[in-house]
Amino acid sequence: xxxxxxxxxxxxxxxxxxxxxxxxxxxxxxxxYILGVGGKxxxxxxxxxxxxxxxxxxxxxIKPALGLEIFHNFTLLHDDVMDNADVRRNQATVHIKWNxxxxxxxxxxxxxxxxxxxxxxxxxxxxxxxxxxxxxxxEVCEGQQYxxxxxxxxxxxxxxxxxxIRLKTAVLLAGSLKTGAIIGGASDEQANLLYEFGENIxxxxxxxxxxxxxxxxxxxxxxxxxxxxxxxxKTFMLINAxxxxxGDLRKKLDEWLIEENFDAAKKIEAVRAIYDKVGVADLAxxxxxxxxxxxxxxxxxxxxxxxxKEDLRQFALKLIERSR
Amino acid sequence: xxxxxxxxxxxxxxxxxxxxxxxxxxxxxxxxYILGVGGKxxxxxxxxxxxxxxxxxxxxxIKPALGLEIFHNFTLLHDDVMDNADVRRNQATVHIKWNxxxxxxxxxxxxxxxxxxxxxxxxxxxxxxxxxxxxxxxEVCEGQQYxxxxxxxxxxxxxxxxxxIRLKTAVLLAGSLKTGAIIGGASDEQANLLYEFGENIxxxxxxxxxxxxxxxxxxxxxxxxxxxxxxxxKTFMLINAxxxxxGDLRKKLDEWLIEENFDAAKKIEAVRAIYDKVGVADLAxxxxxxxxxxxxxxxxxxxxxxxxKEDLRQFALKLIERSR
Numbered sequence: 001x002x003x004x005x006x007x008x009x010x011x012x013x014x015x016x017x018x019x020x021x022x023x024x025x026x027x028x029x030x031x032x033y034i035l036g037v038g039g040k041x042x043x044x045x046x047x048x049x050x051x052x053x054x055x056x057x058x059x060x061x062i063k064p065a066l067g068l069e070i071f072h073n074f075t076l077l078h079d080d081v082m083d084n085a086d087v088r089r090n091q092a093t094v095h096i097k098w099n100x101x102x103x104x105x106x107x108x109x110x111x112x113x114x115x116x117x118x119x120x121x122x123x124x125x126x127x128x129x130x131x132x133x134x135x136x137x138x139e140v141c142e143g144q145q146y147x148x149x150x151x152x153x154x155x156x157x158x159x160x161x162x163x164x165i166r167l168k169t170a171v172l173l174a175g176s177l178k179t180g181a182i183i184g185g186a187s188d189e190q191a192n193l194l195y196e197f198g199e200n201i202x203x204x205x206x207x208x209x210x211x212x213x214x215x216x217x218x219x220x221x222x223x224x225x226x227x228x229x230x231x232x233x234k235t236f237m238l239i240n241a242x243x244x245x246x247g248d249l250r251k252k253l254d255e256w257l258i259e260e261n262f263d264a265a266k267k268i269e270a271v272r273a274i275y276d277k278v279g280v281a282d283l284a285x286x287x288x289x290x291x292x293x294x295x296x297x298x299x300x301x302x303x304x305x306x307x308x309k310e311d312l313r314q315f316a317l318k319l320i321e322r323s324r
Numbered sequence: 325x326x327x328x329x330x331x332x333x334x335x336x337x338x339x340x341x342x343x344x345x346x347x348x349x350x351x352x353x354x355x356x357y358i359l360g361v362g363g364k365x366x367x368x369x370x371x372x373x374x375x376x377x378x379x380x381x382x383x384x385x386i387k388p389a390l391g392l393e394i395f396h397n398f399t400l401l402h403d404d405v406m407d408n409a410d411v412r413r414n415q416a417t418v419h420i421k422w423n424x425x426x427x428x429x430x431x432x433x434x435x436x437x438x439x440x441x442x443x444x445x446x447x448x449x450x451x452x453x454x455x456x457x458x459x460x461x462x463e464v465c466e467g468q469q470y471x472x473x474x475x476x477x478x479x480x481x482x483x484x485x486x487x488x489i490r491l492k493t494a495v496l497l498a499g500s501l502k503t504g505a506i507i508g509g510a511s512d513e514q515a516n517l518l519y520e521f522g523e524n525i526x527x528x529x530x531x532x533x534x535x536x537x538x539x540x541x542x543x544x545x546x547x548x549x550x551x552x553x554x555x556x557x558k559t560f561m562l563i564n565a566x567x568x569x570x571g572d573l574r575k576k577l578d579e580w581l582i583e584e585n586f587d588a589a590k591k592i593e594a595v596r597a598i599y600d601k602v603g604v605a606d607l608a609x610x611x612x613x614x615x616x617x618x619x620x621x622x623x624x625x626x627x628x629x630x631x632x633k634e635d636l637r638q639f640a641l642k643l644i645e646r647s648r
Contacts (some may be wrong), residue, residue: 146348149350
């Protein structure tokens with residue numbers, strides 16, 4: 001019997017057993033580097049969980065699960081080039097450690113490697129796994145495109161924002177669970193319920209991240225507070241504040257958004273005060289709980305090992321609990 | 325009965341019937357743009373030819389054939405970013421017309437689209453087509469990596485160079501033919517013979533390109549003569565000259581390679597004179613014919629429609645004849 005923790009250990013063990021470095025090293029070393037930098041391996045773990053819910057045999061899902069982790073890290077690699085980010089998980093990003101051309105080309109090779117792992121399936125589920133992955137991967141690109149477009153827009157609506165985070169974050173979590181379910185032999189209906197669970201958890205998770213950037217504490221958040229505020233990132237918090245603040249409050253918010261020379265702590269404090277006044281925190285918490293409940297309802301309808309369902313519930317709870 | 329020309333028309337017609345532009349347009353417009361800029365559609369045409377050799381029914385090969393063209397154009401898109409090339413086929417490249425981030429992300433979406441088309445196969449050939457494409461696509465990345473590494477090296481050997489052009493150019497032509505053959509139901513042995521034909525034609529074709537940059541005329545070459553010489557590109561010609569020229573001749577060659585302010589026509593004339601003296605032209609022609617003959621020997625062993633084999637022979641001849 002596997003717990004989620006067991007599955008995560010299996011992912012770590014299998015991932016570190018892979019050999020990514022071939023000739024020419026200049027192409028393959030960055031792949032090993034970024035995969036070695038760490039991360040919680042959430043997507044491959046969810047893939048194995050999706051399979052194990054319906055099937056005692058998880059072996060056929062291992063390679064596709066690793067493929068999903070390789071894909072996720074590929075998106076980080078290319079996103080970091082596009083966002084000009086120098087550091088990820090306290091390590092230099094690939095385009096800094098090597099150069100932008102290496103980041104582009106090694107990323108391309110990584111996307112192909114992801115396909116190689118995902119297609120490593122002897123079962124007749126290959127066509128549906130491929131179709132799901134193709135769609136998911138395109139959607140992740142669409143999400144990144146919207147995210148970049150939003151940077152230069154002041155009129156992003158909450159609906160547009162939710163669509164963007166669905167594409168950029170939620171569909172890959174959902175697709176990972178569904179991939180496992182397909183390989184495990186679940187019916188379409190069951191696989192789709194698991195997708196729904198993952199999608200709503202993904203939406204809730206991102207809202208949570210937006211919320212914690214403003215109201216979290218460093219320890220539970222795991223990164224510095226206020227980064228989104230300093231960077232004027234169009235999060236759920238800022239988008240709602242832009243819509244709700246009026247008069248002097250809106251004027252003050254706009255001033256902070258265009259101010260180029262500022263003390264970070266001061267800006268964070270001032271913007272947080274505006275968020276407090278317009279009640280953004282409640283909106284975020286409400287919406288988070290809405291998605292969390294939707295996720296739970298979907299999971300409740302899943303037939304599958306009860307112990308693993310309970311594990312997934314706890315997994316979701318842990319995410320939502322960071323904000324209490 | 326189809327000729328190669330018929331197959332090329334089918335490719336053009338099917339390609340222009342595809343709808344690539346979805347939301348967000350910023351992601352998908354560059355894909356339509358680069359695919360619309362033109363090209364000879366050699367890879368999808370060879371894919372259909374490979375199928376038609378063994379099977380009257382070419383329909384199952386059409387989507388994968390288009391996928392190979394999409395993949396080829398994806399490599400051009402990302403290569404142009406890495407090589408900082410402003411123009412391709414007389415049109416602005418994507419990173420110039422849009423910006424580098426768009427070129428990276430639309431390229432990623434294009435690679436995924438390529439997979440979507442290649443996996444659009446209802447037959448049981450999906451696993452072998454996927455495995456072949458994964459390997460080929462990785463090899464093309466390896467070729468680009470070597471090509472970039474060679475730019476800053478003066479000691480590239482002829483063997484290394486041949487390996488690079490095999491990866492960067494030949495394997496995709498070979499893989500296109502073999503993909504068609506697999507879908508057409510050819511045996512492994514037959515499909516591999518076609519691969520061998522394509523690989524050797526690809527090697528011959530690249531050597532030809534290197535040769536014509538020095539000794540061709542603008543009309544048959546289709547682009548300006550001497551571009552490789554001006555850019556110090558490590559072609560078969562330059563690599564051999566670097567190995568064969570000695571004493572004063574080598575000194576003169578080295579001087580031209582480091583000279584930063586020069587009259588292009590003068591440099592081309594001077595370097596060509598060095599090539600003449602060390603006999604690089606003969607070496608290139610010999611090697612071209614060696615690969616051409618190897619290609620023909622492989623093709624001769626292919627069982628398949630004789631008329632299409634003859635068409636492929638003529639296709640190969642046309643390539644080699646540009647240099648006579």
